[in-house]
Amino acid sequence: MKRAEIxxxxxxxxxxxxxxxxxxxxxxxxxxxxxxxxxxxxxGDNAARMRETFEIARRRSDFVIVTGGLGPTADDVTKTVLSxxxxxxIVRDExxxxxxxxxxxxxNRLMNDGDARQADVLSGADVxxxxxxxxxxxxxxxxxxxxxLPGVPREMKALIEATFPKKLSGATLxxxxxxxxxIGESALDDAVKDLLDGSNPTVAPYAETGEARLRIxxxxxxxxxxxxxxxxxxTEILKRVGSYYFGSDDETIASHLVQSLSRxxxxxxxxxxxxxxxxxxxxxxxxxxxxxxxxxxVTYSDELKNRYLGVSLDTIExxxxxxxxxxxxxxxxxxxxxxxxxxxxxxxEAGPTSNSGRPIGTVYIGxxxxxxxxxxxxxxxxxxxxxxxxxxxxxxxxxLIQRIKKGE
Amino acid sequence: MKRAEIxxxxxxxxxxxxxxxxxxxxxxxxxxxxxxxxxxxxxGDNAARMRETFEIARRRSDFVIVTGGLGPTADDVTKTVLSxxxxxxIVRDExxxxxxxxxxxxxNRLMNDGDARQADVLSGADVxxxxxxxxxxxxxxxxxxxxxLPGVPREMKALIEATFPKKLSGATLxxxxxxxxxIGESALDDAVKDLLDGSNPTVAPYAETGEARLRIxxxxxxxxxxxxxxxxxxTEILKRVGSYYFGSDDETIASHLVQSLSRxxxxxxxxxxxxxxxxxxxxxxxxxxxxxxxxxxVTYSDELKNRYLGVSLDTIExxxxxxxxxxxxxxxxxxxxxxxxxxxxxxxEAGPTSNSGRPIGTVYIGxxxxxxxxxxxxxxxxxxxxxxxxxxxxxxxxxLIQRIKKGE
Numbered sequence: 011m012k013r014a015e016i017x018x019x020x021x022x023x024x025x026x027x028x029x030x031x032x033x034x035x036x037x038x039x040x041x042x043x044x045x046x047x048x049x050x051x052x053x054g055d056n057a058a059r060m061r062e063t064f065e066i067a068r069r070r071s072d073f074v075i076v077t078g079g080l081g082p083t084a085d086d087v088t089k090t091v092l093s094x095x096x097x098x099x100i101v102r103d104e105x106x107x108x109x110x111x112x113x114x115x116x117x118n119r120l121m122n123d124g125d126a127r128q129a130d131v132l133s134g135a136d137v138x139x140x141x142x143x144x145x146x147x148x149x150x151x152x153x154x155x156x157x158x159l160p161g162v163p164r165e166m167k168a169l170i171e172a173t174f175p176k177k178l179s180g181a182t183l184x185x186x187x188x189x190x191x192x193i194g195e196s197a198l199d200d201a202v203k204d205l206l207d208g209s210n211p212t213v214a215p216y217a218e219t220g221e222a223r224l225r226i227x228x229x230x231x232x233x234x235x236x237x238x239x240x241x242x243x244x245t246e247i248l249k250r251v252g253s254y255y256f257g258s259d260d261e262t263i264a265s266h267l268v269q270s271l272s273r274x275x276x277x278x279x280x281x282x283x284x285x286x287x288x289x290x291x292x293x294x295x296x297x298x299x300x301x302x303x304x305x306x307x308v309t310y311s312d313e314l315k316n317r318y319l320g321v322s323l324d325t326i327e328x329x330x331x332x333x334x335x336x337x338x339x340x341x342x343x344x345x346x347x348x349x350x351x352x353x354x355x356x357x358x359e360a361g362p363t364s365n366s367g368r369p370i371g372t373v374y375i376g377x378x379x380x381x382x383x384x385x386x387x388x389x390x391x392x393x394x395x396x397x398x399x400x401x402x403x404x405x406x407x408x409x410l411i412q413r414i415k416k417g418e
Numbered sequence: 419m420k421r422a423e424i425x426x427x428x429x430x431x432x433x434x435x436x437x438x439x440x441x442x443x444x445x446x447x448x449x450x451x452x453x454x455x456x457x458x459x460x461x462g463d464n465a466a467r468m469r470e471t472f473e474i475a476r477r478r479s480d481f482v483i484v485t486g487g488l489g490p491t492a493d494d495v496t497k498t499v500l501s502x503x504x505x506x507x508i509v510r511d512e513x514x515x516x517x518x519x520x521x522x523x524x525x526n527r528l529m530n531d532g533d534a535r536q537a538d539v540l541s542g543a544d545v546x547x548x549x550x551x552x553x554x555x556x557x558x559x560x561x562x563x564x565x566x567l568p569g570v571p572r573e574m575k576a577l578i579e580a581t582f583p584k585k586l587s588g589a590t591l592x593x594x595x596x597x598x599x600x601i602g603e604s605a606l607d608d609a610v611k612d613l614l615d616g617s618n619p620t621v622a623p624y625a626e627t628g629e630a631r632l633r634i635x636x637x638x639x640x641x642x643x644x645x646x647x648x649x650x651x652x653t654e655i656l657k658r659v660g661s662y663y664f665g666s667d668d669e670t671i672a673s674h675l676v677q678s679l680s681r682x683x684x685x686x687x688x689x690x691x692x693x694x695x696x697x698x699x700x701x702x703x704x705x706x707x708x709x710x711x712x713x714x715x716v717t718y719s720d721e722l723k724n725r726y727l728g729v730s731l732d733t734i735e736x737x738x739x740x741x742x743x744x745x746x747x748x749x750x751x752x753x754x755x756x757x758x759x760x761x762x763x764x765x766x767e768a769g770p771t772s773n774s775g776r777p778i779g780t781v782y783i784g785x786x787x788x789x790x791x792x793x794x795x796x797x798x799x800x801x802x803x804x805x806x807x808x809x810x811x812x813x814x815x816x817x818l819i820q821r822i823k824k825g826e
Contacts (some may be wrong), residue, residue: 022624022633024455025593026446027768030438033460038434047432048467050460052441055622059456066474082604083623084614116799117602124604135783142801164729164805214435227433280716287695290716294694297770305718307726308698309687314713314756318726348722396703 011045011155011178015071017063019088020161021054023134034076034168039170041186043178044229045073055085064095068154071282078144078161078230082124088158089402096150098132106137113144142168149177157344184236185227186258188247191408193254198222201251211239213247221404256411263407264292270414271302279350280306281319281340283331284358284373289403304348308362309340319355332359332366332384334374334385334401341376341383352414353378354406358388360395373402376410379418419453419563419586423479425471427486428494428569429462440485440574449593451586452637453481463493472503476562486569487497488553490532496566497538504558506540514545514554521552540566542703550576557585580780592644593635594666596655599628599816601662606630609659619647620657628809630662664819671815672700678822679710686818687758688714689727689748691739692766697811706798712756718747727751727763740767740774742793749784749791760822761786762814766796768803779806783814787826 016033023030033050040047048071053063054230060079064141067074081086093100107129131137135158140148143165150156156259157173190198198215199206202224211228224247226305228239243323248255256266280289287308293299307318312331315321320343321336331336340355358373359366371390376383388405390398424441431438439575441458453649456479461471466485477483501508510636515537523531536553539545543566546555551573558564567574567785598606606623607614610632613621621634630727632655636647656663664674679686688697688711695716715726720739723729728751729744748763766773766781766784779798784791796813 023442024445024458025633025635026442026444026455027593027595027633029442030458034431034434034437036434041433041500047434048462049471050431050438050458052458054456062478063457070470080720083607085622119605121600122604122608124607282695286707287690287698287700287714287716288702290695291699292695294716294718295807296518297803299694300718300773303694303718305716305726307715308693308695308702308713310702310711310713317755318713318715320804347725359795365708395705397701402758406486 011073189256276351330366337374337376429809598662738774745782745784
């Protein structure tokens, strides 16, 4: 495969309702296998324009990946258009048909024509069972090889993961994204500037809400060699900015905290007001969190702050609910009730209006370690509600990580 | 402008390093002006392939927007490729040149060839000054009209905002996405099949994890007329499948529940185990949630289930923590402590391993209304941890919405 092209089918892409993340995901995967992607195209659910798009791709590319248009509805025409173009009739795949039938039976539903149509495939195609959905994928080898995938990102990804290792080989590109917190993109850039020129491995910077990343990519004949090449550059980078590093690739600040606590065999609890469950949700979406995370509360009302955490109503009246004092009593009460080794509390103004009189973006975070309690103040001015919640959540988790690192 | 096409230039897109958000932004903007976008293309920084891409666009589209490749480096070749294709020489734009010079002087830098090249434009182009960067945009009217824009999203957006209101006018396209829960994509499709053929307004189906959408788009001379056209089709759709409808566009199941409770002036609380804060996070990310949502708990450990909710440790031992009985005692204890009018509890196995002995995907949801308590059982087999959590969260919120609708 020397010239790959990705075609995303779907009018919603042309209306700007969704972003074509499928194309970037597939491009990234193909680059790992050393397959160059030369074009992306997007076309709507229209048979004539789709055919024209497929013809352009067939003329210039030897590997065409098409996502979308395999579903049950009348505007899903990818299979019929490609069937006409390649002169391969459509046939029913019995295995896919049975999968759909089993699924519908489990939901007490009868099969209709649309459901059944999802089991139709192009004759001679290598049918790729869909592990997380109903419509199977198809691999049609030839002068131009076609790979048809569902448009739902989760299904598309599952099929790519199952298919590429079997069907593609050659030079391997391996990447690792190093993730950093509390260091600005340009400060990070300055610190590693001399490493950004390398051609193999390459190092490239990215930014994200409150986070920064450096992606190291190495190309080699095999994965082990590529990983070694990455490891050398990574060691050099961490020597310079390691104190801001919390993990690679899918690791998050929350998963880093869960791992640290697991290693120490310590427990953890959270009391949230403005973050409204966001912090606990971040922690519990890490598999294995239940070993260290006991639980916590979301206390939106003053009454619940009092009842669950023992926050005094006098304190609230005197200092307002968004205050150092309330954050202190929240984390204090929580750790007394749960007996957790470490605990966090969050109170603040996320907007859209301020109930406490403090400016929107004011946040107090209570941090409890075996050494005692500290309250941090943060101000995120001129930010949207969900950005304030997210930044506060990450800042709290990060504060705990820093203290654990110091041996508290 | 009847057939628009968007071409994004940049090898980083083909490597999957960045997502093509420019194309979705421009598509969305064009749809506001009633200009249909029929294709997106992405091509790398390669002159031959770029020319081919431009030729395809010129053949089939009457308005081509190109983003990227206007910068100072040697691989920025968009202007030279289009200059050759349209046979329009490149000339220096004095105003752009002075802007660049002023910018460099303010930073104590000398101008090099690359800097100066950003002031080059195609002869006869309407030059669009860049309010937030150096490279100007270009509008080249003709049988096919070309609009060249910088690839940096901030600069691209500023130029679109300055240019579209002046250059485009005419029909307006308005859309509304109707969102449904608990009805399969294909059942929804069946119910409204006869409406999918309409040309104006159009109706198109979409699917999402556990949800389904129908997008109604109407084209008219003004927004009020377009909204009226949408309203008529919406009324007809809701007549058929209104019981599955929970909101439009950015409305969520959680925001629908918050609105229902606000209207009734009732309160609400949540006790979570497997969903780990996800439900409360969904509820509290709705602005105004604090009026109806009192708060709740995340009880991962048995001890906290007992302490915060009064779940008996005997019940846990006898029936396991993932059981009807524990879900019942959780929601019962929660509503007694919080005095909430409505409450939900969640216990289940999200995986990756089962601690209770029940199959992964087993979930019990306690639903408390002023009429009493009911426990719902759900099984989400062969699903990832985060999908199980998300489905359970939505199913619980939905169950409450249904009961409130019935007047419970």
